[in-house]
Amino acid sequence: MSDIYKSLVEIAGEEHVSTQTEELYFYARDPGLMPTHEPDYVIAPKTTEEVQKIVKLANKEKIPIVPMGAGMALTGLIIPLKGGIVIDMKRMRKIVGVNEKARHVIVEGGTSQGALKAYLESNYPNLRHSIPDAPPTATIAANVVIHGQGRLTQQYGFNSDMVSGLEVVLPTGEICKIGSCSMSPDWFSKGPSLPDLSGLFLGWFGTTGIITKLGLKLYPKKKMRDVEIFVTDKAELVPDILFRLTHTEMVEDINIWFQEKPIMFQGNHHITLYITGDTDEELEFKRKMVWDSLKEFRDTKDGGFMWVLPAMKPTFLDMPQKSITTFADVKKGGGFEYSGPIVLIEKYPVFARKLGELANKHKIAYSGMARVIGRSHAMMFGIAFTFNRADPDMMDRVKKALHEGIVFAFDHGGIPWKPTAEEQKIAMERMDPNTLRLMKMIKENLDPNGIMNPGNWEVN
C-alpha cells in the first residue's frame, strides 16, 4: 500500500478512496470519444478542508489532481490525462442557503443540477436557476467552469455569468473567496464592484483551482410556461428571425434545431421558443408579441408556426430535455458527441450548411442544434453526431468530422466551447500571443507545480 493511498485514506476515510481496477475503469473515461486514461487514485472528499488537504498532499508529492463533477462534458475534460488523483466532488452536495429576496443560492461544489431544481421546487417555488440540458446529475460547479448554458441563457447570458461568488481551493492549498463573500457574509456578486477575480477560475477546467462552494443567481419562476416553434426552410433567414424575436424581450429560451429524421423535420429549421407568465393574459400577450414580431416572414410564407400538439409539449417543456438521449441512440450503441463552438448568430447559415456537408462526407447521422446566448449576442452551435460504440470505424469518422467542424468554427471567427485538449491547443495557437502570455502568467503563478488537471490549458 502506497504512502499516498494511506494519506488519502487519512483525509477522507477508507470508503471514500479507491485504487480498485473496476472503479478506476470508470474514472478513466467520459461518455464521449476521447481516449481513456486511468487515474492512480480516486477520492471523494466531504469538506473544503479535506479538499485542501488533498491539494497540499498533491503539491508535496507533485502528483496531478483532476477535480470532477459528474463527468458529463463529453470532451474528456475530467479524463486524468497524466494519471494522479481524481477528486470526485459529488459528496460535497449541500445546499448551504438561499436568499429568497436577493435571489441567490449558495451550494457546495458537488451539488447537482437536479438536486438544486428539486430543492427549489419544494422550498422556493417562485425561484429557478438556469438549468442546462445535461443529465440532472451534472454539477453546478462543473457547468459554470465550462461556461455552460441553460434555460435562462438567452435572457441572462452564460450560466457562468450567473455566478454570484466562489470559494476556491487554490492549487497551492489556500482557501480563497471571490466576490462579495470575500468581505461580506452575503454572496450577491462574483466581482463588481471589486476587481472580478472569478475569471481566474471560470473557463479554466479546474486547472487553476477547485471550486468548493459557489453562489448562483436565481430568477423569477412564473406559474406557466409554454412553447412555440417557428419553422422556416431558409437557413439564411434564421439570424434575422432571432434578432426580431430577441427584440421583443418576451421570450425565455430560444433553441434552433434541424435534423434529417423523422422525415417530417427534413429540410426545415425549427426555432423553439419558450414563453412564461403568471396569468393567461400575460402568456397570451407575450405570444401575440412573438407572433407579431415574425409577421413579415409569415406573410411571405418564408416561415410559420407549427402546431405543437399537447402530446408533444412535455418533450419540449422538460427541463432538462430528455429527448437528446433518443438522438444519442439513433445508431444504436449509445454514442453521442458534439462540438459546440460559440459563434455569431449571423453565421448560422454557413454552420448549418457545413454540418450537412460533414455528415454526408463522413456518412454519419447528425443533429444540428443551437442555443441563443444573450439577446442575440452569440450562439452555441452544436455540431452533433451519433455513433455506435461497437463500430470503431464509425467512431473514427465521427472524430474526423468533429475535428473538421471545430477547425471550420475557428476559421469562421468562432471560439470553442468546453474544448478537448486537442482543441485547446488549436485555440492557443490561434490566440493573440499577449493573451496567451497573460494566461501563462496566471497559470504559472497559481499552479507553480503544474499539478492541476494537466493536459488542459497547457500554456507551457
Next chain:
Amino acid sequence: MYSLKFDENLCATCPTSDCLVKCQYIDVDRDTAHNEMMKIIKGEDSFVLHECVTCYACEEYCKRGNHPFYLITERREEKGMLTASRAITNQWINMVEPQGKYRVGELTEKALSYCFIGELRQAARGKLFEGIRSSYIFGAEFFAQVVYLHFAKTSVIKERLPKVIENISQLGIKQLICMHDECYGSFTSLAPAFGMEVPFEAIHYLEYVYDRLQELKSDIKPLNIKVAYQRPCSSRLSPDKYHFVGDILALIGAELVEREYQGENALCCGEMIRMINLNEVANDIQKRNIDDMVESGAEYCVFNCPYCQMALSEKVSKREIKPIHIIDLCKMAIGEKK
C-alpha cells in the same frame, strides 16, 4: 391523370350562390358571390382565393352537388398560392409520407380504419367495438389525405389517395368503418370528386356507433347532461351523416344545447386556420365558439375529431366545460367509463 369533376353550369345557373353568401369569413352578397365564383371557374384571380380560411363549409353550403372548396383549392395550387408557409406545408407532406410502418390487425372483410391517428386506436375499445376491434388498419399507407385541402395541395391528394384506396382494397376489405370524418370524406366525397373509384364501402363511425348502441340499448343509462358539440371541418364533406350526432346523443340521454354555432353555422376548432397564418382569426373563432358553449349552459364539449379535442380541451376546461370524445361519452352511457 385525375381531375376535379366540376360542373360549371351548376354554378352559372345557381340561384343562391350559397357557397360564398353563407361563408362565415367572407362577407358578400349574392351577385358578388356569383361573379367571384365565375372568375374562379375561369381561372381568373379572385379575392376569395386570397381570403378563404379553408373551413370546408362551402362544400356543405352547396346543395347542388358541386365542389366549390375543392375548386378553390385547385385554383390556389395552379396559381402557386400557398396557404401555410412552405416549411409547414412540407412538414405536413413529409409527416404522412408512407414508409412501410403501417399496422393491420386480423383483417376480415369489415375493418376499422384508424387512419393515421393513434388516439383512435385507443378509443376503439370495449363493448362498442366488440367483434370488430381486431380487424383494423392504421398508418400513413391508409391516411385520408383530406388535410392537404388546408394547404392547397390537391396534387398530393391526386398522387397519394389512389394508392391509399389500392392499399385498402388489396387487403380484401369490403366495408371500411372510418373512425374519422376525414377518412370517410376522402372516400365518399374527395375521391369521387376527382374521378377516383372506391371499390369498397365506407361506413361512417357515427353510424356504426349508433347501430351498436341500438344493440346495447339495455345497457344504456341516460346521462342527463347538457352538451355542446364541436363540429370538425371535415364533417362538411359528409353532411348527410351529421344527424347521427343528434341521434346518438338522444339515445344516451345527453341534451344537445341550442347554440348559435352549430349545424351549418358551426365554427371549426381553429387550429388549422392558425397554421395557415391566420392567428387572429383562429383566436376569434375559438373565443366566440367557447363563449357560445358557456352561454348555452353546456356542461360537456363533445368532440368527434381527436385534433379538435387537442385544440380545444384545455381551453374549454378553463371555462369549466368538460372535454370528451363522443365515443367516450357513449362508453359513459353504457357504464364503461366514469
